[in-house]
Amino acid sequence: MAKKVQSSANEALAGLLFDGMTVMAGGFGLCGIPENLIAAMRLAGVKDLTVISNNCGIDGFGLGLLLENGQIKKMISSYVGENKLFEHLYLSGALELEFNPQGTLAERIRAGGAGIPAFFTKTGVGTLVAEGKEVRDFDGEAYVMERGLTADLSIIKAWKGDTEGNLVYRKTARNFNPMMATAGKACIAEVERLVEPGQIDPDQIHTPGIYIDRILVGAVYEKRIERVTTQPRPVAEGAL
Amino acid sequence: MAWTREDMAARAALELQDGFYVNLGIGIPTLVANYIPDGISVTLQSENGMLGMGPFPFEGEADADLINAGKQTITELAQSSYFSSSDSFAMIRGGHINLSILGGMQVAQNGDLANWMVPGKMVKGMGGAMDLVAGVRRVVVVMDHCEKSGAPKVLKACNLPLTGAGVVDLVITDLGVFEIDAKAASMRLTALATGISLDEIAAKTEAEFTVGL
Numbered sequence: 001m002a003k004k005v006q007s008s009a010n011e012a013l014a015g016l017l018f019d020g021m022t023v024m025a026g027g028f029g030l031c032g033i034p035e036n037l038i039a040a041m042r043l044a045g046v047k048d049l050t051v052i053s054n055n056c057g058i059d060g061f062g063l064g065l066l067l068e069n070g071q072i073k074k075m076i077s078s079y080v081g082e083n084k085l086f087e088h089l090y091l092s093g094a095l096e097l098e099f100n101p102q103g104t105l106a107e108r109i110r111a112g113g114a115g116i117p118a119f120f121t122k123t124g125v126g127t128l129v130a131e132g133k134e135v136r137d138f139d140g141e142a143y144v145m146e147r148g149l150t151a152d153l154s155i156i157k158a159w160k161g162d163t164e165g166n167l168v169y170r171k172t173a174r175n176f177n178p179m180m181a182t183a184g185k186a187c188i189a190e191v192e193r194l195v196e197p198g199q200i201d202p203d204q205i206h207t208p209g210i211y212i213d214r215i216l217v218g219a220v221y222e223k224r225i226e227r228v229t230t231q232p233r234p235v236a237e238g239a240l
Numbered sequence: 241m242a243w244t245r246e247d248m249a250a251r252a253a254l255e256l257q258d259g260f261y262v263n264l265g266i267g268i269p270t271l272v273a274n275y276i277p278d279g280i281s282v283t284l285q286s287e288n289g290m291l292g293m294g295p296f297p298f299e300g301e302a303d304a305d306l307i308n309a310g311k312q313t314i315t316e317l318a319q320s321s322y323f324s325s326s327d328s329f330a331m332i333r334g335g336h337i338n339l340s341i342l343g344g345m346q347v348a349q350n351g352d353l354a355n356w357m358v359p360g361k362m363v364k365g366m367g368g369a370m371d372l373v374a375g376v377r378r379v380v381v382v383m384d385h386c387e388k389s390g391a392p393k394v395l396k397a398c399n400l401p402l403t404g405a406g407v408v409d410l411v412i413t414d415l416g417v418f419e420i421d422a423k424a425a426s427m428r429l430t431a432l433a434t435g436i437s438l439d440e441i442a443a444k445t446e447a448e449f450t451v452g453l
Contacts, residue, residue: 104371
């Protein structure tokens with residue numbers, strides 16, 4: 001079997017990048033993003049990218065790095081949020097942006113990976129999202145047709161993987177990663193821990209290795225948090 | 241006098257019923273979790289892929305892999321589960337969530353909601369809001385009654401791009417509460433905020449409404 005394990009993010013991307021390509025990048029905000037692969041794509045300098053990702057990182061981190069480096073031509077996203085550069089580039093016309101409702105985006109990717117070219121959803125009926133798309137009635141309710149999405153390359157992040165590409169995600173860092181794994185012509189997974197086959201219980205695998213072409217252990221995990229929100233620890237009774 | 245953000249959240253919490261699965265939006269809706277009535281147990285869904293959202297972590301225990309849809313760090317509970325974004329929205333779109341409480345920029349008397357962009361000025365994106373209003377069984381909007389400029393936000397028809405058409409069941413503002421019958425395109429005022437008169441709310445509301453206090 002072809003060896004899937006790569007020694008670095010740079011090596012993993014070798015031969016897969018070209019200007020004008022479409023890339024899916026997993027993550028929600030900064031949670032569960034393939035931060036090592038994004039950094040390597042910045043170094044590689046590939047440009048005119050169409051990037052499919054729920055968000056575009058933040059100013060200075062995650063996909064925000066590719067944005068500020070002028071490598072992204074178009075984003076397909078559900079949320080700009082507080083990324084000032086993203087909002088500015090879009091409003092000034094320097095960046096194309098296709099807004100998708102978050103659930104529609106997730107389902108388009110799931111469908112794309114599952115060989116389903118289109119589906120109908122009631123999300124967005126009667127809004128800008130439905131403009132120019134087929135709307136059809138089913139059982140008396142209106143639904144809009146949305147197309148499946150695929151990409152030239154998917155870059156995703158899992159917590160743990162084995163050398164066959166079987167993956168386990170951790171907590172809410174799963175988000176878009178499992179669907180994106182299925183919808184890229186090639187898919188690279190970066191993980192925090194790489195183990196031998198058999199060290200992950202087959203019943204606990206979230207993404208089967210068939211979807212993963214290359215896998216690597218990320219060199220550095222900064223795992224930034226956008227909004228650290230905490231509560232004070234209660235003082236135990238009698239502690240005073 | 242009018243209701244504070246906390247008052248509005250407390251009023252919205254009265255919409256919760258025991259056993260409900262609930263999605264809370266960003267802002268005032270997030271505060272609703274602080275006002276869950278005694279004796280009522282609800283499960284909070286976070287559309288980034290979690291059921292059973294717990295409170296904020298203690299200082300020093302924030303986990304980068306565990307956030308809510310507002311990107312705030314949270315904790316898990318004994319009954320929590322995690323899933324992908326497509327599973328999360330299957331839950332939402334499929335009508336399995338009982339109640340969605342979210343913010344708004346404009347609500348119209350026919351139940352239309354706008355809350356995701358101001359063309360040419362502000363672009364946040366719809367995130368999961370369009371899916372939530374399309375798929376969740378009951379939709380409650382919590383928002384200020386007027387813009388900072390004083391312009392009304394409860395309108396005959398929205399003039400901002402819609403998040404959903406005919407989707408809102410109840411609007412809670414700092415001045416009062418309105419029920420909406422989207423099919424009949426009619427609104428009914430069912431409560432006034434502390435110290436707010438019928439004349440004041442009528443003067444600040446563009447939408448036509450009946451009164452059923």
